[in-house]
Amino acid sequence: MNAQLKAKNAYAAANAQINTPKSYEYKIIARVTREIIEAARKGKDGFPALLEAVELNRKLWRILEQDLVSDDNHLPASTKENLVYLAEFTRQYTPKIIRREAGVQPILEVNTAILRGLRGGAT
Numbered sequence: 001m002n003a004q005l006k007a008k009n010a011y012a013a014a015n016a017q018i019n020t021p022k023s024y025e026y027k028i029i030a031r032v033t034r035e036i037i038e039a040a041r042k043g044k045d046g047f048p049a050l051l052e053a054v055e056l057n058r059k060l061w062r063i064l065e066q067d068l069v070s071d072d073n074h075l076p077a078s079t080k081e082n083l084v085y086l087a088e089f090t091r092q093y094t095p096k097i098i099r100r101e102a103g104v105q106p107i108l109e110v111n112t113a114i115l116r117g118l119r120g121g122a123t
Contacts (some may be wrong), residue, residue, distance in 0.1 A: 035053040036053040036108060051098060057111070089110065
């Protein structure tokens with residue numbers, strides 16, 4: 001029985017998902033996106049949670065932008081430029097959501113597009 005348990009644990013470790021920077025980015029962006037969706041679905045009752053979720057999203061994009069402009073980031077220049085543009089869009093659009101002047105759909109579309117891009121390398 002002990003040998004069976006050891007074998008099972010060995011195979012489980014071999015099959016465990018390997019976490020990469022892309023997989024971490026994917027998980028974090030997916031989590032924040034889910035929080036925005038869940039809060040938005042609640043309507044007015046979910047507005048406090050929506051405020052927290054969009055602020056968390058804005059902070060996440062700030063962190064991503066800092067990484068994009070660092071010398072250690074080796075993405076192609078055009079990819080960096082596009083992502084920095086999306087970070088800027090998020091920074092400018094989020095206050096509109098907070099002031100109830102705009103909906104969350106554009107932010108969700110940005111995050112969803114990023115998730116699609118990361119999905120291929122997120123394993």
